[in-house]
Amino acid sequence: MGKTFLKPEALSNAYTHYCPGCTHGIIHRLVAEAIDELEIRGRTVGIAPVGCAVLSYNYFTFDFQEAAHGRAPAMATGIKRVRPDLIAFTYQGDGDLASIGMGEIIHAANRGEKFTTIFVNNAIYGMTGGQMAPTTMPGQKATTAPFGRDVKETGMPIKMCELLSSLETKAYITRQTVLKPKYINKAKKAIKKAFEYQIEKKCYTFVEVVSTCPTNWGMTPQKALKWAEDTLLPYYPLGEFKTPE
Amino acid sequence: MAKVLMKGNEAIGEAAIRAGCLNYFAYPITPQSEVAEYLAKRMPEVNGVFLQGESEVAVGYMIFGAAACGERVMTTSSSPGISLMSEAISYISGARCPAVFVNIMRGGPGLGGILPSQGDYLQATKGGGHGDYKMLVMAPDGVQEAVEMTMLAFPLAEKYRNPVMILGDGLIGQMMEPVEFPNNLNKEPTNKDHWATNGMDTRKSKEKNIVKSLFLDPKVLNDHNLTLKSQYEKMKKQEIRFEAYNTDSDYQILIVSYGTMSRVCKTVIDNLKIQGIEVGMIRPKTLFPFPEKAVYDAACKKSCKKVVSIEMNMGQMLEDIERCVKGKKEVSWYGKCGGDVPTPEEIINHIKLLLK
Numbered sequence: 001m002g003k004t005f006l007k008p009e010a011l012s013n014a015y016t017h018y019c020p021g022c023t024h025g026i027i028h029r030l031v032a033e034a035i036d037e038l039e040i041r042g043r044t045v046g047i048a049p050v051g052c053a054v055l056s057y058n059y060f061t062f063d064f065q066e067a068a069h070g071r072a073p074a075m076a077t078g079i080k081r082v083r084p085d086l087i088a089f090t091y092q093g094d095g096d097l098a099s100i101g102m103g104e105i106i107h108a109a110n111r112g113e114k115f116t117t118i119f120v121n122n123a124i125y126g127m128t129g130g131q132m133a134p135t136t137m138p139g140q141k142a143t144t145a146p147f148g149r150d151v152k153e154t155g156m157p158i159k160m161c162e163l164l165s166s167l168e169t170k171a172y173i174t175r176q177t178v179l180k181p182k183y184i185n186k187a188k189k190a191i192k193k194a195f196e197y198q199i200e201k202k203c204y205t206f207v208e209v210v211s212t213c214p215t216n217w218g219m220t221p222q223k224a225l226k227w228a229e230d231t232l233l234p235y236y237p238l239g240e241f242k243t244p245e
Numbered sequence: 246m247a248k249v250l251m252k253g254n255e256a257i258g259e260a261a262i263r264a265g266c267l268n269y270f271a272y273p274i275t276p277q278s279e280v281a282e283y284l285a286k287r288m289p290e291v292n293g294v295f296l297q298g299e300s301e302v303a304v305g306y307m308i309f310g311a312a313a314c315g316e317r318v319m320t321t322s323s324s325p326g327i328s329l330m331s332e333a334i335s336y337i338s339g340a341r342c343p344a345v346f347v348n349i350m351r352g353g354p355g356l357g358g359i360l361p362s363q364g365d366y367l368q369a370t371k372g373g374g375h376g377d378y379k380m381l382v383m384a385p386d387g388v389q390e391a392v393e394m395t396m397l398a399f400p401l402a403e404k405y406r407n408p409v410m411i412l413g414d415g416l417i418g419q420m421m422e423p424v425e426f427p428n429n430l431n432k433e434p435t436n437k438d439h440w441a442t443n444g445m446d447t448r449k450s451k452e453k454n455i456v457k458s459l460f461l462d463p464k465v466l467n468d469h470n471l472t473l474k475s476q477y478e479k480m481k482k483q484e485i486r487f488e489a490y491n492t493d494s495d496y497q498i499l500i501v502s503y504g505t506m507s508r509v510c511k512t513v514i515d516n517l518k519i520q521g522i523e524v525g526m527i528r529p530k531t532l533f534p535f536p537e538k539a540v541y542d543a544a545c546k547k548s549c550k551k552v553v554s555i556e557m558n559m560g561q562m563l564e565d566i567e568r569c570v571k572g573k574k575e576v577s578w579y580g581k582c583g584g585d586v587p588t589p590e591e592i593i594n595h596i597k598l599l600l601k
Contacts, residue, residue, distance in 0.1 A: 041445070042444060042445045042446030042451075043444040043445075043446050043447075044444070045314070045442045045444070047310070048457075054459060055459075057455045057457065060453075061453055062445060062453050063442035063443070063444060063445060063453050063454050063455070064442065064453070064454075064455045064456070064457075065309075065310060065313045065442055065455075065456045065457070066340070066455070066456065066457035066458065066459055067306065067309075068306065068332060068333070068336050071302070071303070071305075071306040071309075071333075074298070074302075074303040074304075074305075074306035074307050074309075074310065075306045075307070075309055075310030075313070076310060077296070077298075077303075077307050077310065078270065078306065078307035078308060078309060078310025078311035078312075078313075078314075078318070079310045079311065079313075079314055079442075081268070081270075081294045081296055081307070081311065082268045082294055082311040082314055082316040082318065083311075083314050083316065083443065083444075085444075086314070086443075086444050103299060103300060103302070103303065104299070104302075104303050104306070107298075107299035107303065
């Protein structure tokens with residue numbers, strides 16, 4: 001019997017710098033599988049954010065650009081406007097996308113730019129060391145919210161899918177997670193669908209992936225998965241928020 | 246080709262198209278919005294890209310994304326907008342992408358005013374954004390030169406894989422002058438397959454390209470900066486452009502002035518000549534690289550008593566002139582920065598004062 005589970009061609013052989021138990025690796029793989037299956041590797045440009053995934057260009061085997069903090073959607077706009085034949089995706093965390101890059105993401109979505117965003121939401125700043133993010137849960141501890149997020153001072157966590165879905169422009173907007181195998185299979189389908197819509201030049205496509213950060217949450221990977229399922233999923237419900245049909 | 250009467254801002258837009266730049270992103274700001282208005286109509290006629298971004302910050306990165314694909318791309322803005330784009334200019338410089346930025350300067354600091362100024366000299370030539378980078382900066386003195394410099398900016402940006410800035414004041418953008426578009430030379434961008442993210446399929450090598458400015462290893466970052474520096478040194482050797490005016494005479498005063506201001510100074514020099522007073526001028530056309538030797542040599546001429554920098558700001562180029570003259574002659578500044586351009590009479594009076 002031959003091998004049935006191979007490393008996608010779109011993933012490199014590099015060891016990642018991600019922490020043990022981090023779900024970035026799974027999400028990278030899902031993106032790579034979708035790109036392989038759609039045979040678009042040779043015309044894909046990824047845009048790395050500022051955040052944990054800043055070095056993601058080392059883990060994929062196709063063209064990449066590295067954005068400034070929050071600006072990936074503007075760069076993807078530049079790419080798709082001048083080279084509509086290329087496939088572009090931004091891979092952004094919650095600090096990058098929902099805080100400093102809020103302006104860029106809303107306007108890119110509202111213009112209906114034909115690129116894909118993979119939005120990895122783990123409710124905290126990872127790379128800078130566990131500061132509060134716009135998606136940090138009420139009461140959740142962070143290095144800049146040592147007593148837990150006080151929503152009286154900082155407002156409620158921002159739900160990006162719901163926010164972007166309120167725009168009138170046609171889009172594909174979905175929230176997925178990779179906390180369990182059953183979720184991973186669904187997330188894969190959603191990511192592939194997003195790229196398919198992009199290939200068809202149908203609409204802007206946005207896949208949020210609820211993720212974990214065991215290191216900055218101060219939890220074991222196992223506990224982080226459970227905490228995410230118990231705490232994040234009720235507030236960030238999974239599903240398709242908007243489809244172009 | 247026959248001359249046409251055009252407003253500076255519109256001529257800059259047309260020049261970009263003639264230079265083979267079919268990609269333009271911008272955000273409205275006075276006094277340069279006519280570039281965007283012109284290209285909003287004109288780009289569709291040539292199957293080009295026109296996009297009004299949501300902010301100058303975003304536009305800076307639209308330029309970056311497009312430039313990183315190896316496509317010719319331009320934006321235009323004015324002083325406060327260039328401040329917002331300065332972050333992107335730093336990233337684009339760090340990532341070594343060619344792009345053209347036009348700054349039609351207005352008064353500052355802050356919102357300042359909407360009238361002409363040369364208040365962004367230091368921002369354009371010394372940084373603006375963070376890190377050790379330089380732009381190649383050209384300063385036109387009228388609509389014709391704005392066209393020629395815009396068309397030249399693209400091949401230069403590609404030659405050095407570096408942003409190029411056209412630094413004009415509000416007058417250059419707003420005034421109408423007869424202009425002739427040169428037949429363009431360099432429409433084909435240079436080979437970019439070794440660095441651009443234009444899709445692996447299109448390249449022979451089939452190797453991935455990464456456009457980035459992050460180099461975590463200190464040695465690698467130092468080497469990267471040395472590479473950038475070598476490009477700037479090459480610009481200093483190959484790209485210095487200036488005009489010498491009335492420097493064959495035994496001038497007593499040497500003016501250094503650029504842009505609109507230098508045209509007023511030419512009137513001053515012509516008028517003083519009739520009165521028997523000789524004044525010479527060095528007009529830098531490139532502000533970086535700066536015509537260091539030309540200024541030094543002109544200042545060292547025996548007849549020359551004093552050097553004066555005449556600028557529509559509070560004396561920004563003055564610092565470069567002092568650096569170049571190396572104390573050989575007294576260097577001073579004259580100018581205004583509220584939006585009124587100093588008149589020939591005012592400058593003549595000042596020069597007579599210098600000669601007392």
